[in-house]
Amino acid sequence: MEIRNKLRNPLIAVILILLIAIIAILATVGIWKFRSKPAERVIVQKEYLKSEQExxxxxxxxxxxxxxxxxxxxxxxxxxxxxxxxxxxxxxxxxxxxVDGTRNTKKGRVVKRLIKEFLVQNHTSESKSEYTMKLLYQKCEALRNQTIFELTHDSTMKEVLNEILSLGPWPMIDKKWKASKFDLNAMLSNMAKLGHLDFGLFEVQLLHGKVLGVNVNYESVHNGEHKMHEIISAILTANNIIFNSTKIDKSITEVYEFYEELKKNNTRFDKLREFAPNIQFEKILKNLIHPQTGDWTKLKSKIEHGDKIFNRFNGNKDVKNETLSRILSNWLVLKFIENSYSTISWKASVAHDRACDDVVFHTLPRATLRAFVRNHFxxxxxxxxxxxxxxxxxxxxxxxxxxxxxxxxxxxxxxxxxxxxxxxxGYPEEYDEEGKLDSTFGTLHVTESDSLYSIMKKIKRYRTELLMDFVAFELSLDPTRELMEVNAFYASYMNQMSIMIxxxxxxxxxxxxxxxxxxxxxxxxxxxxxxxxxxxxxxxxxxxxxxxxxxxxxxxxxxxxxxxxxxxxxxxxxxxxxxxxxxxxxxxxxxxxxxxxxxxxxxxxxxxxxxxxxxxxxxxxxxxxxxxxxxxxxxxxxxxxxxxxxxxxxxxxxxxxxxxxxxxxxxxxxxxxxxxxxxxxxxxxxxxxxxxxxx
Structure with missing residues (x-):
């Protein structure tokens, strides 16, 4: 009775009517939306029609x-x-x-970006080649920081000087130097031990086929006296060695004038034999091979005209002339420095302008190849x-x-x-075996405590040993070849097609x-x-x-x-x-x-x-x-x-x-x-x- 009375209230009646209207509207909208959705049977029909299309x-x-x-x-x-x-x-x-260039130009840049991305990734690896790549990159990048450069500069210059002195006495800074101290064959042998192939007086090169050549060529242009003076000054200053700039300049000029004179009278081995008749090529070149894994007998047989050259320089006359001895001794040191330009960070701008990904790319081509193949190929x-x-x-x-x-x-x-x-x-089939390519790094040992210069020095020696093995054992992967070029090559001297990865x-x-x-x-x-x-x-x-x-x-x-x-x-x-x-x-x-x-x-x-x-x-x-x-x-x-x-x-x-x-x-x-x-x-x-x- 009470409910009936409430319903007689006009206000409540209006509210109920509105509520019923709202429910009706919502129901109508719901039904309309439901009907507007694609029915399941339509989806089935679409799938059916799709299967009927060719x-x-x-x-x-x-x-x-x-x-x-x-x-x-x-x-x-x-x-x-x-x-x-x-x-x-x-x-x-x-x-x-x-991109300026072709599709392959663009591909080359993409490859470099991918390698750089790999280098900056912060993850550990048991791979020796990956560890070496990343360490080289990190050390290189670190030197671009001005503070780190200043903290490490002097110690690096001391490393460089120690290597120079390991060649032999250096008359440019040795006030007590005498011609009797000069031993040409010892200095050349010590350069070989460091992995150098350009000795100034002669150069060891890979020739046609898997053959080494010992060449005398004085036609190359040296890199300038000012740059050389700048590097030597940086080395001596960092080592607290007092020097006379005028005398340094005079010694550098004396070497380059001697070199220019040789260029005028370039008769290959005749001129060399005239002032250095007792170069012990065999003794020197033996130092290029790895002492445990190298094979000198096999390598010697692959040196073009090797016996003829060796026998031609079998005189007993050593270099005794004081002026000539001084010039030759300084020349070998200057040639060592020229060979090491890319590794010596003698000033901050050199370290800052160095493209570290390029350093890895060109210095460690096998490691770069391995990283690309494993991650992107x-x-x-x-x-x-x-x-x-x-x-x-x-x-x-x-x-x-x-x-x-x-x-x-x-x-x-x-x-x-x-x-x-x-x-x-791409690469020899035997390197497709897991760990095979990485195993070629067995003789390269770098550590966190190494400086960039030290790492680069070790890599130079390692690559020289690889080259000697390539020639001696007739291996298939040329260590001098850029393995990451977007290109293919035909080598007449090997009758071989090479297609890069x-x-x-x-x-x-x-x-x-x-x-x-x-x-x-x-x-x-x-x-x-x-x-x-x-x-x-x-x-x-x-x-x-x-x-x-x-x-x-x-x-x-x-x-x-x-x-x-x-x-x-x-x-x-x-x-x-x-x-x-x-x-x-x-x-x-x-x-x-x-x-x-x-x-x-x-x-x-x-x-x-x-x-x-x-x-x-x-x-x-x-x-x-x-x-x-x-x-x-x-x-x-x-x-x-x-x-x-x-x-x-x-x-x-x-x-x-x-x-x-x-x-x-x-x-x-x-x-x-x-x-x-x-x-x-x-x-x-x-x-x-x-x-x-x-x-």
Whole structure:
């Protein structure tokens, strides 16, 4: 009864009506939202419809998407490929890139960034090579701090002086120095013990093949008397040695005047023998090998003309002339300092300006290679590239066999050289074993207490021992080679192809790439480098890496006529940067290798007859034999050259990027067919330069 009375209250009735209305509105909205949601059956229907669609025959990996981006955005669609394929492919490159240079230039910088990131990471490792890399980097970076530089400067200069004095008495600072104290062979031996290869009087170098040369060459330019005076002053001041600046300058000048006099009368060993007839080369060079693991007998046999040189300096006459003794003693010390410029931080600006990641990169190439491979490299690429090389080799052998102008003997020798060519894909296969590459650091011992100078000194000695072992035991990994270049090399003196790890990584190689992209990017370089084995220089080195003009004379004459066509083409090429002012004399070997390489690349891809190659996004309707040229051109896209014509002609060993596309491609019948270029158009001239492959 009480509730009924309350309901008769008008205010309560209004509230109830409003409440019922709100509930009704909320219910209506809820029903509307529910009905507006995709029903589960729709999702099932979508999945069903998706399964009914034909799969896209398009490469959609991130790597392929990046490649498609470059193909689509670097090109200039307003240019007819038959008029100027370089501009058609690369006309808008500069709008999408901040890097001066090509894709490989950018890759080189990326590799350095990745290594630097690894160096700054704060984590411990049991790897000796990683420990050495990081310690070297940390010590180098620490010296860029002014406070640390000042705290360690004097102790480092004392290390340097101790090493100088370990060579022998130094007349520049020894007031009691006498000629009787001078022992030329002892000083040279002590330099060898420190790992030095440039002794001032002579130099030890890696020559063709795995052969050492002992060379006398006084043509190099010394680095300036002022710089040398500055370093010596810093060393002596830090060691509290009182010195007369005028006398130091006089001694430095005396050495360099003697050196300049030698340059005027440079008769190689004759002049050296005249004033130093008793250089005990064998005794000196033995100190370059590791005392436990080195093998002098094997190394000695690999020194070019070793016995002849050693016997030539077997006189009993020592250097006794006081002036000459003083000059030679000072010269060896100055040469030691010159050899150590990169390691001596004699002033703060030297330490501050030092790029520490570059120091690691170039000083420890094997350790850098190991770090990159372990952290950033897809090892599947090694097998892919090795197989591509073998397929390209087969194509070359077919091309040589089908060439009409080569004689039977010419074909036999060219085929022999190509079939026996050795290959180094990234690094020797034995180093793929876990810990193998790291084991090569077994003789290098660095500690936290070492200064940067001390670490660099130890690395110099370690690298010299590696070089001696490389020659003596005929090892496969050249310690003088930059292992992290984005490049590939052919060495005539070894008849060997070497493809560096960064080159067979992104952007040149990825397992997901269509075959035409793999051959256009990596395969073309393989073909190019293999082509060097039969370029004008390559035909003077035989299959064993020995100097021999193996191509029959009548074949050479015919070959030179064909090469002359390429010379004329380059000399008359209207380059967008340099006009018709190019000179083929310095670049002809590269032009010939380009011409051979592109023939081998295209014919290899065509011979494989791949029918299921996926397409690239944006090029779904473009035939593969056209795509191979689109992709190939990307490697030569670059901003316009800022070098002068004079510099280019004197210092560049490669043809211009524009010619490597327009000039080389215009000789290809396959290119003209792929793009339907009319006969007589710039990219399909009536006259084409042919080498081994003919129409």
């Amino acid at each position: 799969p896209r025959d398009v490469c959609e990996s991130p790597e392929c998407i990046t490649l498609a981006h470059q193909l689509l955005n670097w090109r200039d669609k307003n240019v007819d490929p038959c008029d100027n394929f370089y501009r058609a492919s690369c006309g808008n490159y500069i709008e999408h890139n901040m 897809d090892r599947k690429n090694l097998k892919i590239v090795s197989e591509m090389l073998e397929e390209t080799r087969k194509t070359y052998l077919e091309i040589i066999a089908n060439t009409t102008w080569l004689s039977d003997e010419g074909k036999r020798r060219a085929s022999l050289k190509m079939s026996t060519m050795k290959k180094l894909i 960064p080159f067979i990584d992104q952007p040149n190689m990825d397992p997901s790439f269509p075959a035409y992209a793999k051959y256009a990017l990596t395969g073309n370089i393989l073909g190019h480098e293999m082509g060097h084995s039969i370029d004008p220089a390559g035909i003077e080195w035989n299959e064993e890496g020995h100097y021999e003009k193996w191509m029959p004379k009548e074949d050479v004459k015919l070959y030179e006529e064909r090469i002359q066509c390429l010379r004329d083409q380059y000399d008359n090429y209207d380059d967008p940067d340099f006009g018709k002012n190019l000179d083929s004399s310095r670049v002809i070997n590269e032009i010939v290798a380009d011409r051979h390489g592109i023939d081998a690349t295209f014919h290899t891809y065509r011979r494989l007859n791949i029918t299921n190659d996926p397409k690239m996004i944006g090029f779904e309707d473009v035939p593969s034999e056209r795509m191979i040229y689109h992709v190939m051109a990307l490697d030569y896209c670059a901003p316009r050259s800022v070098s002068t014509l004079e510099y280019t002609l004197q210092h560049t060993n490669h043809p211009t990027n524009s010619f490597r596309v327009n000039g080389i491609f215009s000789n290809l019948k396959s290119f003209a067919e792929a793009f339907n270029c009319p006969v007589g158009s710039p990219m399909n001239p009536e006259k084409k330069c042919e080498l081994l492959v003919e129409k």
